[in-house]
Amino acid sequence: MSNSSxxxxxxxxxTVIGATLGILFAPDKGTxxxxxxSDEALSVKGRIVETASEFSDKVSSSVSSKKETLxxxxxxxxxxxxxxxxxxxxTLEKKLHELKEKNKKLQKPA
Known part of the structure; x- marks a missing residue:
């Protein structure tokens, strides 16, 4: 996992621990x-979903950018x-041509 995640x-x-402890120690009725x-849990769930979505978008964008670069x-x-x-x-064709020319010079006329 990266440092940002x-x-x-x-x-x-x-945030979850702090909110839960604050609510538990507040002088209110049980209900x-x-x-x-419950409300705080739903709120935190929403923030987690939003943060995960933003993180996913960043990762997807980064991967797409890296793929294009690659x-x-x-x-x-x-x-x-x-x-x-x-x-x-x-270069090989030139060398082959040179060798053929040298070979022609070395062959005896028939």
Missing amino acids: NTIVGLLAG KTRRRI DAQLENVVSNVSHKAEDVIS
């Missing part, structure tokens, strides 16, 4: 206390390799 989890846990705990880099590598292969083939 650890921080988010820590903040949410602290009011239970209702407040695709571009891969395309550049393939293009460079293709150019290098053409250079090698051209």
Whole structure:
């Protein structure tokens, strides 16, 4: 887990614990206390869902961006390799032509 996700989890846990302890130690009737705990739990659930959604969007955006960068880099590598292969083939063709010329000079006329 990254530091930002650890921080988010820590903040949410602290919020839940603090709110629960505050409600439990408040001088109210049991029904009011239970209702407040329920309301606070729903509120925290909503914040967790919202935070998780934002985190998911950030991760998705980051992954998409990295994929596009990787695709571009891969395309550049393939293009460079293709150019290098053409250079090698051209050099080999020249060498083959030179060797054929040398071979012709070495052969005796028939």
